[in-house]
Amino acid sequence: MTFPAPADIEAIADDALVLRLGHRIDPVVNARVHALRAHLLAQRPPWLRDLVPAYASLGAFFDSSMIDADAVAQWLAAHAAAGAEAGAAATETRTVEIPVVYGGDAGPDLEAAAVELGMTPEEVVRRHAAALYTVAMIGFAPGFPYLLGLDPALALPRLATPRTSVPAGSVGIGGAQTGIYPNASPGGWRLIGRTRQVLFDPARDPPALLAPGDRVRFVATDAPW
Numbered sequence: 276m277t278f279p280a281p282a283d284i285e286a287i288a289d290d291a292l293v294l295r296l297g298h299r300i301d302p303v304v305n306a307r308v309h310a311l312r313a314h315l316l317a318q319r320p321p322w323l324r325d326l327v328p329a330y331a332s333l334g335a336f337f338d339s340s341m342i343d344a345d346a347v348a349q350w351l352a353a354h355a356a357a358g359a360e361a362g363a364a365a366t367e368t369r370t371v372e373i374p375v376v377y378g379g380d381a382g383p384d385l386e387a388a389a390v391e392l393g394m395t396p397e398e399v400v401r402r403h404a405a406a407l408y409t410v411a412m413i414g415f416a417p418g419f420p421y422l423l424g425l426d427p428a429l430a431l432p433r434l435a436t437p438r439t440s441v442p443a444g445s446v447g448i449g450g451a452q453t454g455i456y457p458n459a460s461p462g463g464w465r466l467i468g469r470t471r472q473v474l475f476d477p478a479r480d481p482p483a484l485l486a487p488g489d490r491v492r493f494v495a496t497d498a499p500w
Contacts, residue, residue: 284348290324290339294351297331300451302423304331305411309488315354322347328487329412330421370490373455373470375404375446377495381469388431388448388465400495402426403467408453408491418457418475418483422491425453437463444470446493457483468493 284294296311297304308328315326315335322341327334337347377400378385389396408422415421430451438461441447445456447464456462457474474484485491 284351286344287334289344291334291336292344292347292351293332293334294355295332296355300330300411300423302409305409305423308333311355312487315351320350329414368488368490370407370492371485372492372494373446373472374496374498375468375470375493376498377403377446377468382446382467384434384447384465385467388467391431392429394428399429399467402429403448403453404493404495406492408493410485410487410489410491412487413483413485415454416457416460416475417477418485420454420474420485420489420491422453422455425451427451429453431465433463434465437461441466442469444472444474446470468495 284292287293294311296307305328308331312326312328312333315323315333322338323335324338325334325336327336335347335351337344376382378396385396385399389399392399394402403426406424406426408424410420411423412421413419425448429448431448433449440459441456441462441464443456443458445462445466446468447454447456447462447466449464454464455470455472455474456464472484473479475482
């Protein structure tokens, strides 16, 4: 895999830069982000504290007492432009199955979403559970996975008025994305189901159940909520 020259590298803090590989949600670009992260981590210098992937960019956090931002930018640019077969090969993925109770109290928006999409609720569930998703990034809240791979026919706009509280484990659709709320929080995504899986536990190592690059498959279950 060869990486195109980044669109830009810019400072976001005294000890952090962001390297952009694109400017839109694109599975190909996101795969490059994860491969580049693996490539950089494989030769991690002592000043590099963390690499945080997003849809089309990679945040690099460094020890500013050991290196300056210009030198970090040069290092990032050189590796992004050099190509990284080893990085792509080193990108390990795993598939995590998430049991979901769809509809009812667990998915209060499923019926309305089905009507809006011109489908039956059963068809919405079938399509949602049929896909193999990729964790594009973790954001919004600790452990919240933004998942790529939603059937385009299931894309739904967010609620006009967000809920003030969404239950932990809620599975929602927001635009062309699906995701899982790790903790109770406000939110505007359409809620179609809920899982008992604990997405984030600060006492666990690692705290987040899912990591960027993981694959996710939802498994419909009739277990009572």
